[in-house]
Amino acid sequence: MTARGFAAFPKVKRRVATTWWGKAWVKALEDTALNTTLIRLGRRYAHAGVVGPITVSPGRLHAQVHDDDTVYSTTVRVPALSEVQWGRFLDRVAEHSGHIAALLDNDMPRDLVLAAEESGVDLLPGIGDLEPDCDCDSWELTCRHAAALAFQVGWLLDADPFVLLLLKGKPEQELLDALRERVAGPVGTRTPVVVSVETAGQLPARPSVHATTPVVLAVEPPPGFEAAELVALMEIAASRARALLGSCTLEG
DSSP states (O other), X not given: OOOEEEOOXXXXXXXXXXXXXXXXXXXXXXXXXXXXXXXXXXXXXXXXXXXXXXXXXXXXXXXXXEETTEEEEEEEEOOXXXXXXXXHHHHHHHTOHHHHHHHHTTOOOHHHHHHHHHTTOOOSOOTTOOEEEESSSXXXXXXXXXXXXXXXHHHHHHHOTHHHXXXXXXXXXXXXXXXXXXXXXXXXXXXXXXXXXXXXXXXXXXXXXXXXXXXXXXXXXXXXXXXXXXXXXXXXXXXXHHHHHHOOOOOO
8 A cells, every 4th residue: 555545624623733743743834834824824724624635645645625616736745765764764663662562552652753863764854844736826835725734634643653654655564564574584584483381292281160270371482582572573463454454544
């Protein structure tokens, strides 16, 4: 999946970014704007529900914005990461199973973003990184339509940090597969988990319902791996099942 589609937001009285990374996105928008009046107008447009369905793909946001009787095609471009930069970022994530768990829990750890920056990888946009393009007659950047689109994308980022990672160039499943390979090793080189039992070739007898001491199967992590890393792999597998069963996104 190289693109995700999101249904149009309904009209709301007020809504703001609540996560620290969502706020950072909005700040980049506001810092880039040459006209604060248009930014305020764009925020009102975002709340008015005039932005159509949003398509998010690597380096690009797009939506049609309804303004009076005219529909404008609006795009906001974001610099995507190179493959070298992605390698650095994925290495950082794989170093800490807690980072993987946080992403799967729709959280973007601040220390992960800071560590990525130290490796020369900027996940969040800075001043001038958001490049709007709209077929309206406004010559100022950012126009009200692009601002409305960008504000609503901030709401999407609040709910799912994988939207940001897709914007930077990696679809969710591709990213999770790359993390799994870094944690477990390439297919064909993985050491299976060894389950030890009391009698070779036989499982312990099923305990009585009145037994007070449970039967424990000792799970020994493969050499060189910690238990937390195995947990991370299970979390990645669970996320894949979640994506297959509960995804509401559109394949592009």
